[in-house]
Amino acid sequence: MTTELHPQTTPEVGGMGHSVKRKEDPRFIQGKGEYIEDVNLPGQLWLDIVRSPYAHAKIKSIDATEALKIPGVAAVVTGKDLEGYKLHWMPTLAGDMQMVLPVDTVMYQSQEVAAVIATSRYAAADGVAAVEVDYEPLPVVVDPKKALQPDAPVLRTDRGPDKQTNHIWHWESGDAAAADEALANADVRIAEDIYIPRIHVASIETCGIVADWNPIRQQLTMHLTTQAPHAIRTVVALVAAGAGLPIYEHNIRVKTHDIGGGFGGKVPVYPGYVLAVAASFLTGKPVKWIEDRSENLQADSFARDYHIHAEMGATKDGKIQALKVRTIADHGYTDAAADPSKFPAGLFNVITGSYDFPNAFVEVDGVYTNKPPGGVAYRCSFRVTEAVHAIERMVDILAHDIGKDPAQLRMENFIQPEQFPYHTPTGWEYDSGDYPKALQKALDLIGYDELRKEQAEKRARGELMGIGISSFTEIVGAGPSHDFDILGLKMFDSCEIRVHPTGKVLARLGVQSQGQGHETTFAQIIAEELGFPVADIKIEEGDTDTAPYGLGTYASRSTPVAGAATAIAARKIKEKARLLAAHLLEASPDDLEWTNGRWSVKGSPDRFKTIQEIAFAAYTNHPQGMEAGLEAVDYYDPPNLTFPFGSYIAVVDIDKGTGEVTVRRFVAVDDCGNIINPMIVDGQIHGGLTMGLAPALYEQITYDELGNNLAGTFMDYLLPTAVETPAWELEKTITPSPHHPIGAKGVGESATVGAPPAIANAVVDALWHLGVRNIDIPITPPKVWRILHDKGIS
Amino acid sequence: MTTQHVSLTVNGQPMEADVEPRLLLVHLLRDVFGLTGTHVGCDTSNCGACTVHVDGRSAKSCTVLAVQASGSEIRTIEGMADGATLHPLQQAFWDQHGLQCGFCTPGMIMQSAWLLEQNPHPTDDEVREGISGNLCRCTGYVNIVKAVQQAAGQLSASESAPVAAAATVDAS
Amino acid sequence: MIPAQLDYVRPASLDEALRILVDREGEAKLLSGGYSLIPLIKLRLAQPALLVDLQSVPGLDAIAETDDALVIGARATHRDIHESAVIRDRYPGIVDVAGGIGDPQVRNWGTIGGSVAHADPASDWPAFLLAANATIVCRGQGGEREVPARHFFVDTFTTAIEPTEVLTGIRIPRRAAGVGGAYQKLERKVGDFATAGVAAIVRIDAGGTIVGSGIGVTGVSASPYAAVDAESALAGKRPGDDAFRAAGQAAAAMSQPVSDVRGPVDYKRAMVAELTVRALRRATERALAFNG
Structure with missing residues (x-):
């Protein structure tokens, strides 16, 4: 990265702007990380799950006789057993209801049907194979559009007499009448159906739990793969209260350990977790459940599955006037998307993107089908990927339609730097941005004009090459408490800092790293604010008995929210340190100034106290009337979201014989505001880009008409390897967030959000002269071949 | 049983x-x-x-x-480590930010170690092919390739040290 | 994913292995590298009562060229084959196959014998063995027999080998002057099974005419097949895209693909034609450059 950073601290201190090597890495590179499967407790039992082969069926009977004969099998738990404890249903984070185990009907293939508890992993698996379930198949609803037709079977008959429909909710944003009028008056009007397919995060570690109910202490410890430990604790307490179980929140402890990737897939509460807790409660022993990859892909939370119809109007020279978007959201059999309560379609109404739209209207309808529940679990801040894909495809189509270069059209329609803070027609206030600068940097870096010449020459020779741009705007850092909550819990986050007498620091946060490097970056924020070296700062997360309450890590919210809490907590300490220093220096606090980790007397720089000296004094020599100690906590309620952005350019080559697409080059210019650790930011972008490449070209969960999952293992769910992944080329611009204490915006998901349309636009660009306007992702070789074949090219 | x-x-x-x-x-x-x-x-x-x-x-x-x-x-x-001394690949994964969540890392390091035993001077494409049986969901592989190349340089430098010394003598 | 209960033996000789296969017929399954079988056992799609591991049976992993054949021991790994000096020198088509199977770890342990006996309908070796008119050496207690590859692959996961026999090796006709081979595989990503794979071998005489050819196709039928119609189409032709395209069409016409996650039927047929052309181009280059 060549963008100039100007760290204010020395490399030894390692504050913001330094590429500090990660503090968490020594354990990982030596095989000494502690992931959930590494947690083993004395006397623990293993849990394994019987799953449905049918996508929709009545359960006529469950016979555990043979299973219970297997040595080591202790119990088989069914929905009927749980019903006795009112534990057969549980609330989802979206406020819908989800079965823990079905009493009579299964709703998707691989749904949990029964749990086997045994003394070993192998015996539990044998027990699962021996449980006999008699099913009566029912009609399957796979297509969400068909689900809305009047003759479709109603899947969720549990919802009460006024809700006997597969329609879950309707949500809309913007001014429909104004958008309609602007569209009617537009010189140019385009419309497109764009499907964003169902995908799966597939973190390399699957999900798991060791549930440990101690009947003597009446204490439940959940060793758990969760991105939101505190929220999970509260949910468990509420469910237990609803079931009348004596499990109270002060006696529930969630511990996360190291997490092998999350990306949103470890936010929900899965039935396996509840089963393990129930089994531990019933047996009085620790119960361990580690999910298989097949279970993970077939039953856990998915993402996307948005059927979008978009219309856009513009003047004849390409000034865009209006956007109207109608979307069907396939949620599977229950809405378990962990969206904030007010936003059942997430932040999808950020769909006006980086462009100055006078008018826009967005509506989304949620629908039930016979598929697993979920919706937002793929490194995406609440439906932003769907929005960005749609708008970036539409802008490209418009450019091609009116014969204007897609870069030029973007430049002419961008929200300009002087328009910030910018209010969108769907109600967001963008905090800051400089979109033309980022795109120009990307164009320069990739050599755009030369590539266009090369493309023209190749096209003349019959070769297929495309260049695609995506100039995305992200929306992260949920969120301000007036609008953002999950199950009523406001989406603040927290940091507690304790400075020990010898000048060493312990900080605890309510968020949860899953590989993002929190142990390093949050230490760097404290180093920046207080001057303690990063090496002297320990960061802890993921133990609800010790960490302050927070909503967790997802949707790129850790830096925008918990990062802000960390800075503010540090500043509280700095202020107390000023009073201590004044006492030590026998000066007025107002006469002190802060530089490089010390308070000194203005005009007398040799009269100072270092933060370490002050820390010692806080415990050994504090003034009368002042509390001892040097600690602070902050619960940060962000005043607004933050809006990272960037411009990406992909260059693709297409094999005319096979339809294979190769990403030859990919330039990513990102702006995530001020940068804490450039190395880690680049790593986040590398990973995010790869999780953008994946759905663009490879990954998709598809179902046949019977609801069978056709991508239920890594044999068919195609994560890119190092061979498919290009050598990403990164650059930055830096436009600080004006409202964030350290000017940072968050970066984890930008690249996943921004990359797919760059690749899709490049492929369509290569084929536009053949009459191609859109190809839905993933752009597989058969799809491209079909086009070429139909045009007589292949 | x-x-x-x-x-x-x-x-x-x-x-x-x-x-x-x-x-x-x-x-x-x-x-x-x-x-x-x-x-x-x-x-x-x-x-x-x-x-x-x-x-x-x-x-x-x-x-x-x-x-x-x-x-x-x-x-x-x-x-892999020799007591408190990290294997060059472990050091390189750390230096180059070749890991994030760390879950694929042990397998990735073991495969890279085998790769470098077979091919001490791989090209970037050979590294990518050599680790194509290992999936990473976090890093996008860029820094893993860099890490393997850093380790390749260190491992071959340590092996070829006596040769380099001999060449110096010859030159004089 | 946990295997069901099973038993395991590791015979020290071929005779001992054959005796176990007879004694436990119907229960015993041979285990070579394991990279095809163990995943099926973990998914409980295969539940053999007894695994007979061939790793300690000596003499099954040699690779050697004789006067008339290249002989590859059944327990030679894909990597052994890929790195073999004689194969690197003289059999680039085999290098194509061996270098593209699975991933590096699979190639470290997976064996040609295990792969051929497993007979996955999309596996790579059968295509080449069919094209090369190789023979499969099978040993039973009654002695050894050689089964032509073209009679070996009977159906999906079904071959001509008897349950009491051990596949001990592969014999591939020794490469002669003017002969070249190549394998072209289309996969969704590296390490995948073939969407389609075509192996081609051509023999070109001094006058520049194709005087013999073999085309083997995988991934697009219940079992890999020899595209004999394509071979007929090439006979007596000058090598070139016209002849190759005709051969490709003939090879595609013989395919019986099913529509699945790898693509629809007409796409797979078209890929057979395309890969046949590409394999023939490369095989021809190699044939013309090889003087024995």
């Missing part, structure tokens, strides 16, 4: 156990021997998180029965 006796060398230490013949090598290492650095990420031999060396060849230990490996020499991530 019948068991069979397995004895093998793990990271230079002789180890043995009585196991069910169906026990997977990865579970022998993790659950019986407590070497939890080797991870399981899939059921189908695709992800490579469980990669270890069996008699000097990289293998996916979730696709090998413990009884198959009896009599073999096994090397796992726990056997």
Whole structure:
């Protein structure tokens, strides 16, 4: 990265702007990380799950006789057993209801049907194979559009007499009448159906739990793969209260350990977790459940599955006037998307993107089908990927339609730097941005004009090459408490800092790293604010008995929210340190100034106290009337979201014989505001880009008409390897967030959000002269071949 | 349930156990021997998180029965560092930010170690091909390739040191 | 994913292995590298009562060229084959196959014998063995027999080998002057099974005419097949895209693909034609450059 950073601290201190090597890495590179499967407790039992082969069926009977004969099998738990404890249903984070185990009907293939508890992993698996379930198949609803037709079977008959429909909710944003009028008056009007397919995060570690109910202490410890430990604790307490179980929140402890990737897939509460807790409660022993990859892909939370119809109007020279978007959201059999309560379609109404739209209207309808529940679990801040894909495809189509270069059209329609803070027609206030600068940097870096010449020459020779741009705007850092909550819990986050007498620091946060490097970056924020070296700062997360309450890590919210809490907590300490220093220096606090980790007397720089000296004094020599100690906590309620952005350019080559697409080059210019650790930011972008490449070209969960999952293992769910992944080329611009204490915006998901349309636009660009306007992702070789074949090219 | 006796060398230490013949090598290492650095990420031999060396060849230990490996020499991530001194690949993954969540890392390091034993001076494309049986969901592979190249440079430099010295003498 | 209960033996000789296969017929399954079988056992799609591991049976992993054949031991791994000096020198088509199977770890342990006996309908070796008119050496207690590859692959996961026999090796006709081979595989990503794979071998005489050819196709039928119609189409032709395209069409016409996650039927047929052309181009280059 060549963008100039100007760290204010020395490399030894390692504050913001330094590429500090990660503090968490020594354990990982030596095989000494502690992931959930590494947690083993004395006397623990293993849990394994019987799953449905049918996508929709009545359960006529469950016979555990043979299973219970297997040595080591202790119990088989069914929905009927749980019903006795009112534990057969549980609330989802979206406020819908989800079965823990079905009493009579299964709703998707691989749904949990029964749990086997045994003394070993192998015996539990044998027990699962021996449980006999008699099913009566029912009609399957796979297509969400068909689900809305009047003759479709109603899947969720549990919802009460006024809700006997597969329609879950309707949500809309913007001014429909104004958008309609602007569209009617537009010189140019385009419309497109764009499907964003169902995908799966597939973190390399699957999900798991060791549930440990101690009947003597009446204490439940959940060793758990969760991105939101505190929220999970509260949910468990509420469910237990609803079931009348004596499990109270002060006696529930969630511990996360190291997490092998999350990306949103470890936010929900899965039935396996509840089963393990129930089994531990019933047996009085620790119960361990580690999910298989097949279970993970077939039953856990998915993402996307948005059927979008978009219309856009513009003047004849390409000034865009209006956007109207109608979307069907396939949620599977229950809405378990962990969206904030007010936003059942997430932040999808950020769909006006980086462009100055006078008018826009967005509506989304949620629908039930016979598929697993979920919706937002793929490194995406609440439906932003769907929005960005749609708008970036539409802008490209418009450019091609009116014969204007897609870069030029973007430049002419961008929200300009002087328009910030910018209010969108769907109600967001963008905090800051400089979109033309980022795109120009990307164009320069990739050599755009030369590539266009090369493309023209190749096209003349019959070769297929495309260049695609995506100039995305992200929306992260949920969120301000007036609008953002999950199950009523406001989406603040927290940091507690304790400075020990010898000048060493312990900080605890309510968020949860899953590989993002929190142990390093949050230490760097404290180093920046207080001057303690990063090496002297320990960061802890993921133990609800010790960490302050927070909503967790997802949707790129850790830096925008918990990062802000960390800075503010540090500043509280700095202020107390000023009073201590004044006492030590026998000066007025107002006469002190802060530089490089010390308070000194203005005009007398040799009269100072270092933060370490002050820390010692806080415990050994504090003034009368002042509390001892040097600690602070902050619960940060962000005043607004933050809006990272960037411009990406992909260059693709297409094999005319096979339809294979190769990403030859990919330039990513990102702006995530001020940068804490450039190395880690680049790593986040590398990973995010790869999780953008994946759905663009490879990954998709598809179902046949019977609801069978056709991508239920890594044999068919195609994560890119190092061979498919290009050598990403990164650059930055830096436009600080004006409202964030350290000017940072968050970066984890930008690249996943921004990359797919760059690749899709490049492929369509290569084929536009053949009459191609859109190809839905993933752009597989058969799809491209079909086009070429139909045009007589292949 | 019948068991069979397995004895093998793990990271230079002789180890043995009585196991069910169906026990997977990865579970022998993790659950019986407590070497939890080797991870399981899939059921189908695709992800490579469980990669270890069996008699000097990289293998996916979730696709090998413990009884198959009896009599073999096994090397796992726990056997890479020399006391407090990291293996050059471990150091390089740290230096180059070649890991994020760390879950694929042991398998990735073991596969890279085997790769560099076969091909001490790989091109970037050869590194990418060499780790194509290992999935990483976090890093986008860029920094893993850099890490393998850093280690390749260090490993070959340490091996060729005497040669370099001789060349210096010749030049004088 | 946990295997069902099973038993395991590791015979020290071929005779011992054969005796076990007879004694436990119907229960015993041979285990070579394991990279095809163990995943099926973990998914409980295969539940053999007894695994007979061939790793300690000596003499099954040699690779050697004789006067008339290249002989590859059944327990030679894909990597052994890929790195073999004689194969690197003289059999680039085999290098194509061996270098593209699975991933590096699979190639470290997976064996040609195990792969051929497993007979996955999309596996790579059968295509080449069919094209090369190789023979499969099978040993039973009654002795050894050689089964032509073209009679070996009977159906999906079904071959001509008897359950009491051990596949001991592969014999590939020794490469002669003017002969070249190549394998072209289309996969969704590296390490995948073939969407389609085509192996081609051509023999070109001094006058520049194709005087013999073999085309083997995988991934697009219940079992890999020899595209004999394509071979007929090439006979007596000058090598070039016209002849190759005709051969490709003929090879595609013989395919019986099913529509699945790898693509629809007409796409797979078209890929057979395309890969046949590409394999023939490369095989021809190699044939013209090889003087024995």
